[in-house]
Amino acid sequence: xxxxxxxxxxxxxxxxxxxxxxxxxxxxxxxDTDVHTATSTPGxxxxxxxxxxxxxxxxxxxFDKVSSGEVADYFCEVxxxxxxxxxxx
Numbered sequence: 028x029x030x031x032x033x034x035x036x037x038x039x040x041x042x043x044x045x046x047x048x049x050x051x052x053x054x055x056x057x058x059d060t061d062v063h064t065a066t067s068t069p070g071x072x073x074x075x076x077x078x079x080x081x082x083x084x085x086x087x088x089x090f091d092k093v094s095s096g097e098v099a100d101y102f103c104e105v106x107x108x109x110x111x112x113x114x115x116x
Contacts (some may be wrong), residue, residue, distance in 0.1 A: 030087070032057050033111065035063050035080070035103075040111035047115055056085040064104040065111075072097035073084055075113065079105075090115065 028031040028050045034041045045053060055065045057080040065086070067075040073093045077086035093115045103109035 028052065028089075032056060035059050035109075038106055038109055040065070040103075042111060043111040044053050045111075045113055047080070047090060047113060049095065049115060050089070050091050052087050052089040053113060054087040055080055057082055062105055063109065065101050066104045068100045068102060071099035071101070073099050073100055073115075075101045 030052045031102055032046050033045055033053060033055045035055060040079055055077055057063055057081055060082055062079045064079055065075050065077045072103045075088055077088060080086045095115055099113045
């Protein structure tokens, strides 16, 4: 199982698309000056919900109940214009 990192900087998720395998984890690291979240959009194949991530902190989600081919778009609840995607391959 691997861990993938998504940096949050300048009000963007970087990378804005991450490919994972079932059982992998994603860690969102907030390098910005404001709080952010990573939250799956309604109707996504699986749930992403980090809660608030303060500046200088990170939050991780392990995707152990996902299947290959599933995709989840996500956004920041505080800044809805921030969007990205997790793809299970």
